[in-house]
Every structure is written in C-alpha cells, then in structure tokens.
Amino acid sequence: xKEEELLSNKLLDVIESCGVSRRDFLKYSAAMAxxxxxxxxxxxxxxxxxxxxxxxxPPVIWLEGQDCAGCTISFTQILNPPASSIILDKISLxxxxxxxxxxxxxxxxxxxxxxxxxxxxLIVEGSVPSADDRFCMVxxxxxxxxxxxxxxxxxxxxxxxxxxxxxxIPAATPxxxxxxxxxxxxxxxxxxxxxxxxxxHLAGTVLYFLTTGKVPPLDNVGRPLIYYAESIHDNCRRxxxxxxxxxLEDWNDPGQKEWCMLHKGCKGTMxxxxxxxxxxxxxxxxxxxxxxxxxxxxxxxxxQEMSPLYTAESIISKRILAMKxxxxxxxENS
Amino acid sequence: MAKKITIDPVTRIEGHxxxxxxxxGDKVKNAWSSGTMARGFEALLQGKDxxxxxxxxxxxxxxxxxxxxxxxxxxxxxxxxxxxxxxxxLIRNLVMGAQYIYDHPLHFYQLSALDYIDIMAIANYNGKDxxxxxxxxxxxxxxxxxxTYPLTPRYKPDGFCVKxxxxxxxxxxxxxxxxxxxxxxxxxxxIWGGHTPHYQNIVVGGVTSYPDINQVARFRTxxxxxxxxxxxxxxxxxxxxxxxxxxxxxxxxxxxxxxNYLSYGALEKDPEGKSLVFPPGVIMxxxxxxxxxxxxxxxxxxxxxxxxxxxxxxPVHPYQGEQVFDLDKKEAYTFVKAPRYNGKPxxxxxxxxxxxxxxPSVLGLVGKGAKxxxxxxxxxxxxxxxxxxxxxxxxxDMLLSEMTKPGFKIHDKEHWDPPERGMxxxxxxxxxxxxxxxxxxxxxxxxxxxxxxxxxWNASPRDENGxxxxxxxxxIGAPVPDPENPINVVRIIRSFxxxxxxxxxxxxxxxxxxxxxxxE
Numbered sequence: 001x002k003e004e005e006l007l008s009n010k011l012l013d014v015i016e017s018c019g020v021s022r023r024d025f026l027k028y029s030a031a032m033a034x035x036x037x038x039x040x041x042x043x044x045x046x047x048x049x050x051x052x053x054x055x056x057x058p059p060v061i062w063l064e065g066q067d068c069a070g071c072t073i074s075f076t077q078i079l080n081p082p083a084s085s086i087i088l089d090k091i092s093l094x095x096x097x098x099x100x101x102x103x104x105x106x107x108x109x110x111x112x113x114x115x116x117x118x119x120x121x122l123i124v125e126g127s128v129p130s131a132d133d134r135f136c137m138v139x140x141x142x143x144x145x146x147x148x149x150x151x152x153x154x155x156x157x158x159x160x161x162x163x164x165x166x167x168x169i170p171a172a173t174p175x176x177x178x179x180x181x182x183x184x185x186x187x188x189x190x191x192x193x194x195x196x197x198x199x200x201h202l203a204g205t206v207l208y209f210l211t212t213g214k215v216p217p218l219d220n221v222g223r224p225l226i227y228y229a230e231s232i233h234d235n236c237r238r239x240x241x242x243x244x245x246x247x248l249e250d251w252n253d254p255g256q257k258e259w260c261m262l263h264k265g266c267k268g269t270m271x272x273x274x275x276x277x278x279x280x281x282x283x284x285x286x287x288x289x290x291x292x293x294x295x296x297x298x299x300x301x302x303x304q305e306m307s308p309l310y311t312a313e314s315i316i317s318k319r320i321l322a323m324k325x326x327x328x329x330x331x332e333n334s
Numbered sequence: 335m336a337k338k339i340t341i342d343p344v345t346r347i348e349g350h351x352x353x354x355x356x357x358x359g360d361k362v363k364n365a366w367s368s369g370t371m372a373r374g375f376e377a378l379l380q381g382k383d384x385x386x387x388x389x390x391x392x393x394x395x396x397x398x399x400x401x402x403x404x405x406x407x408x409x410x411x412x413x414x415x416x417x418x419x420x421x422x423x424l425i426r427n428l429v430m431g432a433q434y435i436y437d438h439p440l441h442f443y444q445l446s447a448l449d450y451i452d453i454m455a456i457a458n459y460n461g462k463d464x465x466x467x468x469x470x471x472x473x474x475x476x477x478x479x480x481x482t483y484p485l486t487p488r489y490k491p492d493g494f495c496v497k498x499x500x501x502x503x504x505x506x507x508x509x510x511x512x513x514x515x516x517x518x519x520x521x522x523x524x525i526w527g528g529h530t531p532h533y534q535n536i537v538v539g540g541v542t543s544y545p546d547i548n549q550v551a552r553f554r555t556x557x558x559x560x561x562x563x564x565x566x567x568x569x570x571x572x573x574x575x576x577x578x579x580x581x582x583x584x585x586x587x588x589x590x591x592x593x594n595y596l597s598y599g600a601l602e603k604d605p606e607g608k609s610l611v612f613p614p615g616v617i618m619x620x621x622x623x624x625x626x627x628x629x630x631x632x633x634x635x636x637x638x639x640x641x642x643x644x645x646x647x648x649p650v651h652p653y654q655g656e657q658v659f660d661l662d663k664k665e666a667y668t669f670v671k672a673p674r675y676n677g678k679p680x681x682x683x684x685x686x687x688x689x690x691x692x693x694p695s696v697l698g699l700v701g702k703g704a705k706x707x708x709x710x711x712x713x714x715x716x717x718x719x720x721x722x723x724x725x726x727x728x729x730x731d732m733l734l735s736e737m738t739k740p741g742f743k744i745h746d747k748e749h750w751d752p753p754e755r756g757m758x759x760x761x762x763x764x765x766x767x768x769x770x771x772x773x774x775x776x777x778x779x780x781x782x783x784x785x786x787x788x789x790x791w792n793a794s795p796r797d798e799n800g801x802x803x804x805x806x807x808x809x810i811g812a813p814v815p816d817p818e819n820p821i822n823v824v825r826i827i828r829s830f831x832x833x834x835x836x837x838x839x840x841x842x843x844x845x846x847x848x849x850x851x852x853x854e
Contacts, residue, residue: 068396101345104820135371143371251540290526290528290542292543
C-alpha cells in the first residue's frame with residue numbers, strides 16, 4: 001500500500017507537470033477507470049506509462065467535411081483535463097482547420113507531411129457528399145479524395161458526430177451526405193455519433209487507443225460498447241411515467257414537467273447512448289432534462305426516419321408505439 | 335503585372351472558405367470570396383413538418399447554433415400566429431446571451447489573436463510572475479520537443495505583430511484561460527438548452543424548459559464569473575491592443591469595405607419589445623462626423639445568384655428564393671448568394687450594430703481617428719459583449735419576478751399545431767450579424783424555406799451589377815508586401831468572424847479545372 005502511495009505521488013507529479021491539477025486528474029481517472037473496467041490506480045499507471053514511453057506526442061489529423069464545427073466546439077467543452085492542455089500537451093494536433101495557426105499552403109503542407117509519416121489518429125467531422133464531389137472542396141480538392149488518402153496510413157479512424165458516422169442531417173439534402181461507414185468501406189471506423197459528439201466519448205476513445213493501442217469493443221454499428229450499450233429509455237428517470245402512460249402535453253404545466261415525452265416525439269426507447277447517466281456540459285443537463293424529446297441522434301436512422309421530430313408520426317415513433325402496444329417495453333420484474 | 339494569390343483553406347474560421355486576391359504594387363487590387371461547401375438544408379426542409387425547422391437549422395452551424403434555432407422559431411411564431419409568453423422569451427434571451435458571452439471572446443482569443451502576436455516571443459519573457467512562467471515553460475517545452483503544432487506553422491509575423499514578451503505571454507495566458515471561460519459560458523446556456531452546441535429547448539411558441547429558481551441562481555453565479563473575465567480581461571485586452579500596438583492599423587482603417595451597415599435589431603428588454611439591446615437600422619455610406627441611421631425595411635432585401643452555383647434567377651426577395659443547384663454554371667465562383675439591401679452590399683455584425691446604435695464607446699474610438707475596419711470590428715465586438723452581460727442580469731431578475739406570477743407560462747400551447755397556410759419571417763441579430771429566416775407553410779408542411787445568414791451578407795460574391803461583396807471590397811488596397819505571407823488578408827477576413835457552413839466553392843469557372851491551393 002505504501003509503495004502504491006509513493007508511486008501514486010510520482011505519477012501525480014508527472015501529471016501535474018503536464019498542466020493538469022491532481023484533483024482534476026483523479027476525478028477524471030476515476031470516471032475513466034470505471035468505464036475501462038480496471039482499477040483507478042491501474043488506469044492512472046497505464047496513462048502515465050503511455051505518456052512517458054511515447055518519445056513524442058501522438059500526431060492527430062482532424063478533417064472537416066460537410067460539417068458545422070459543432071463537434072469541434074463540443075470537443076473544446078472538456079474541462080478535465082482542459083481542452084487547451086489536450087491540444088498543447090497531450091497530442092500533436094497537426095491539422096485542424098478551425099484551430100490551427102497556419103492557413104492556405106502552409107496548412108496543406110503540414111497535412112501532406114503528416115500523411116506521409118503515417119500512424120496518426122484520424123478524426124473526421126462532417127459527412128461526405130455522394131451526389132457530387134464538388135459539394136465539398138478543401139484546398140482545391142474534393143473532400144472525398146482527401147479522406148480516402150488520409151485513411152490509408154491512419155493508425156485509427158474515429159468518426160465524430162451524426163454526419164461523419166452515418167450521414168446525419170446532410171443525408172437528407174440534395175448533396176446526399178454519407179458517413180464513413182459508406183465512404184470508407186472495409187475500413188475499421190470507430191463511430192461516435194450523437195449531434196454533436198459527446199466530448200467524453202471522444203476523449204475516452206482517443207485515450208483508450210493511445211493507452212492500449214487497440215480499438216475499443218464496438219457494437220454492430222461501430223459504436224464503443226462502453227458508451228452506447230444501453231438505451232436512453234433504460235436509464236431515463238421519466239421511465240416510470242412511460243410505464244404509467246403519463247405523457248407530457250403542456251410545457252407550461254409544472255405538474256407534467258417530469259412526464260414522458262413520447263407524444264412529443266421522444267425516440268429514447270430506440271436510441272442507444274449513455275446521455276441520461278453521463279449528461280452533458282459537465283453534467284449540467286441533457287435533452288430530456290430541458291423538456292425536449294430525445295431525437296435519436298445516436299442512431300444510423302437519424303435524421304430521416306426520426307422526422308417529423310416533434311410528433312409520434314415518424315417511422316421510428318410508429319415502431320415504438322407498436323412495440324409499446326405489444327408490451328415489448330414491460331419491465332421484467334413488473 | 336498583377337500577381338494572383340489563393341488562400342485555401344482560410345483557417346480559424348467556421349466553415350470552408352477560399353480567398354483569391356490579385357496583388358499589384360504590394361497592395362490588393364482585386365478579390366474573390368468563395369464558400370467551398372454546401373449541404374442544401376433549405377431544399378431538405380421542403381415538405382417537412384415546420385416544427386422540425388428550428389432543430390434542423392440549428393445544425394447550419396455548430397458555433398452560432400442558438401441563433402438559427404431562434405430565428406427559425408421566430409419565423410415559425412409568425413407563420414403559426416403564436417405569441418411567445420414573456421417567460422419563454424426571457425429564457426430565449428438568456429440562452430442567446432450565453433451564446434454571445436462565449437462566442438465573442440472565443441473569436442478574439444482562439445480565432446484572431448494569433449494574427450497579432452509573435453507567439454515565440456514568449457521564450458524571451460524574463461519576469462517573475464508564477465502563472466506566466468508556467469506558460470513560458472509550456473511553450474519552451476513545445477519548442478524543445480520540436481512539436482509546436484497547432485501554433486505553427488503560421489504566416490511570418492510582420493511589423494504589426496506584437497513582440498513585447500510581457501504582452502505576448504499575457505495574451506497567450508488569456509488564450510488558454512479563455513478556452514476554459516467559453517466552455518463555462520456554454521454551460522450557462524445548457525442550463526436551459528440541454529446541451530451545447532445545439533440547444534434543444536427552442537420550439538415554435540416559446541421554450542420547453544420549465545425553469546426553477548435554482549437554475550436562475552446558477553445562471554447568475556456563472557454570469558458573475560463571465561462578467562469578471564469580460565470586464566477585467568477581454569475588454570482591456572482588446573482596447574489595449576487596439577489603441578496600442580495596433581493603433582496604426584486602426585487609423586489606416588485596414589479592411590473598411592463599402593461602409594454600408596445593417597442591423598435588424600434584437601434582444602427585447604421588455605415584453606412589448608419597445609427597448610432592444612441592439613436597435614435596428616441602416617447606414618448607407620458612413621460619414622463618421624454625421625452618422626445618419628435610416629429605419630430598416632425588410633422589403634428592401636433581395637438576393638442575387640448571378641455568381642453563385644444556383645439556377646439562374648433574377649434578384650428576388652427571400653420569400654421567392656430558390657435553392658436549385660447548378661454546379662456547371664460558367665460565371666459562378668461560390669455557393670454564397672449575394673444579398674443586397676436596396677440593391678447595395680451591406681456589412682452586418684458587431685461594428686454595424688454599434689454604429690447603428692451610435693454606441694458612445696465605439697464613436698469615441700472613431701472620434702480619436704480609428705477608421706471603421708478590422709481593428710474597429712474587434713473593439714465593437716468586445717464593447718457589445720458587455721451590453722449583453724448587463725442585459726443578462728436584468729433578464730434574470732425579470733424571469734425571477736415573472737416566475738412568481740400566477741399562470742406563469744413559457745409556451746403558447748394553442749399554436750403548437752401547424753396551420754394549413756402561413757408565412758413568416760424571423761429576424762435576429764446573431765453574434766456575426768443580421769440573420770433572417772423565411773418560411774412558407776402550405777398543407778401544414780414547409781413549402782419554402784430560406785435563410786440569409788450574416789456571412790451571406792459579408793462573404794457575398796459580386797452581384798448582377800458586378801459590385802463586390804463586403805469581404806471582397808474590404809480587401810481592396812490592403813498592404814501585402816510579401817506574397818508568401820498575406821497576413822493582412824487573413825486579419826481582415828477573420829475580423830468579420832466568418833461562419834461559412836452553408837456556402838460553397840467548386841472548380842475554376844473558366845477552365846473547369848480544379849485550381850491549386852498554392853500561390854500561383
């Protein structure tokens with residue numbers, strides 16, 4: 001135990017020298033360790049080993065296709081460890097249009113040099129237009145070409161947000177956006193959907209890869225099981241109202257404030273993500289807690305089959321109603 | 335002989351933008367602004383349930399998410415005949431306030447500051463401040479490990495870049511602090527918005543988030559932290575830079591443009607909307623000595639698609655606007671349309687708002703010799719952030735008193751279902767400028783949907799009369815002594831805070847060949 005304490009202090013010194021406070025790191029590693037299914041101490045040791053053994057920071061290329069930069073903004077939402085520390089101290093962020101100092105040919109040169117080097121983590125935000133390459137051009141070249149090129153020598157590929165994973169909203173536009181599942185057939189892509197990506201999902205996945213060198217266990221649509229194994233409904237605190245058929249009809253009525261939003265189009269029964277437990281913005285809230293139905297943004301069917309969003313008339317909502325009618329959502333013990 | 339320079343991609347902005355310039359005698363002689371990505375949201379919305387629109391249009395942009403949701407909801411409010419209860423409107427204002435409070439400092443520190451400081455001067459800091467030494471240590475370590483991404487590569491610092499180690503290191507410390515501050519500011523919005531980016535609580539007729547007193551108290555406490563940062567760090571930094579090392583650029587009026595300014599007006603301070611944080615108005619051909627503000631008339635807005643990749647059409651009001659792509663159109667060079675007011679190109683954004691409002695602080699700077707341009711835009715942005723902070727305090731108080739009234743409401747339930755027919759416009763002031771959404775409903779579905787976003791105004795191409803858009807015009811005459819380092823060009827463009835997520839550029843219109851990004 002004593003030895004462990006000594007080592008622990010040494011680890012924390014290393015962490016602190018990287019600009020992260022001890023308190024923040026402990027808070028973070030407790031949360032992460034739980035997800036990795038290992039002890040906190042073991043986790044901290046692994047992280048520090050990975051950080052010390054790497055003679056240089058792992059290179060990262062972040063590409064933006066048909067995007068809104070929302071996943072980038074979401075990523076900068078990380079407070080523990082702070083996003084500034086990740087960007088400056090933990091990774092070598094070679095190319096990111098919204099963040100990098102250089103522009104034009106300077107930016108393009110870094111991109112090409114890094115691609116030549118290989119072994120980088122490739123993070124992709126935004127969809128790929130399938131109707132015509134010219135719907136998304138960067139540096140004079142089709143985004144599709146850039147993506148295929150960057151995917152060749154990537155150490156890991158992570159698609160962030162609804163657009164890059166399965167097409168999202170752009171899939172329903174005339175440009176016919178597609179996700180990496182279709183744009184990079186045959187490649188292993190770690191899918192982190194939701195609109196936008198949850199910063200913890202991204203930080204945890206990157207950390208998992210850098211620590212273990214492996215892709216985390218994925219479900220059948222490429223999502224890490226640690227984040228997407230359970231449905232919103234499984235962990236929804238309004239679930240009792242769903243079972244009791246208390247459905248919110250009036251947002252003005254404090255008596256209905258916690259009622260189920262099935263009639264307002266909630267797709268939580270058919271959507272897998274840990275939003276209700278993890279919550280968003282440092283745990284402040286998430287969609288359902290602000291009185292808004294879950295729109296199913298973690299699912300490949302988002303957005304087309306989730307629309308109309310605010311009634312129970314979408315393809316998914318109709319399926320939910322039929323399943324409810326058939327008793328599919330009855331709790332085992334009830 | 336004019337030399338052509340292409341900057342593609344322009345980084346540290348939202349979206350995909352290409353800027354081409356012709357340089358003659360070290361000055362920009364001509365300029366073209368091209369948006370190089372399109373999705374086609376407006377076409378997507380046709381035939382959809384109108385209530386989808388605020389959620390979907392929020393995804394125009396992940397930086398200024400709330401503004402599209404709100405402009406869209408206001409267009410729907412008008413088309414549905416919904417009256418938003420004051421309680422609902424106060425919550426809309428508060429989440430919008432949080433948007434401004436995060437967005438403006440982010441633009442200054444994360445997106446712009448690196449154009450004005452020589453970051454490597456940090457290595458020469460010899461002071462004793464513990465916090466600043468930690469920053470020095472961080473940067474020195476990056477340099478030692480030969481890995482200074484993403485702070486390099488960069489355009490070579492020019493004579494206007496601040497090199498005083500004390501100033502640069504302080505600015506860079508604030509760059510790091512600002513990242514935490516704007517994450518906290520987004521958290522304020524999430525109290526009612528559910529998450530950021532992309533609030534979830536804005537719907538036609540009001541909001542979905544029934545507030546409790548603790549939430550107001552939490553918002554207020556977080557607002558205190560932001561107010562301190564804005565008043566004691568952000569505004570002093572911008573003013574110290576603007577009136578100090580950058581005063582020459584300010585006097586030169588780098589990036590002036592057409593000197594036409596437009597504000598739709600927004601952010602009600604009372605239930606009737608008699609008093610606004612940002613008043614509406616139009617200034618044509620600014621005369622700083624005698625500013626004449628005309629009333630804003632929505633009927634005078636038209637959009638030209640002459641040089642944009644859309645099916646040819648005469649300039650029309652947005653209600654009649656179409657979004658039919660024509661990727662092979664010969665003379666086109668962008669997917670940004672060209673909106674005009676009374677036929678003229680306009681600047682929208684903080685500088686436009688502060689001039690229309692005749693803000694004394696901004697007029698004071700102009701009186702001292704600062705010409706409206708890139709530096710003035712940064713100053714106007716900082717000054718108006720304080721106006722929003724002050725308004726947020728008032729809105730918190732108003733919301734608390736409203737919540738105690740019997741029959742307190744946040745939503746107009748009676749107008750939740752779409753009408754058979756309806757038309758509505760939603761005007762708003764986004765952090766980047768005047769924003770309008772237009773909707774037409776028929777058979778309870780969306781018949782037509784158009785949005786004219788701030789960057790459509792500012793980043794617009796030439797119109798059918800060949801008149802340049804505001805980015806293009808503001809580049810004319812800018813000094814580019816070294817074609818390898820067109821730093822003034824990116825300074826000007828970034829001063830507008832571009833947000834290009836709904837625009838395009840494709841291939842060379844003349845040769846039909848994909849153009850190279852390198853300097854030609």
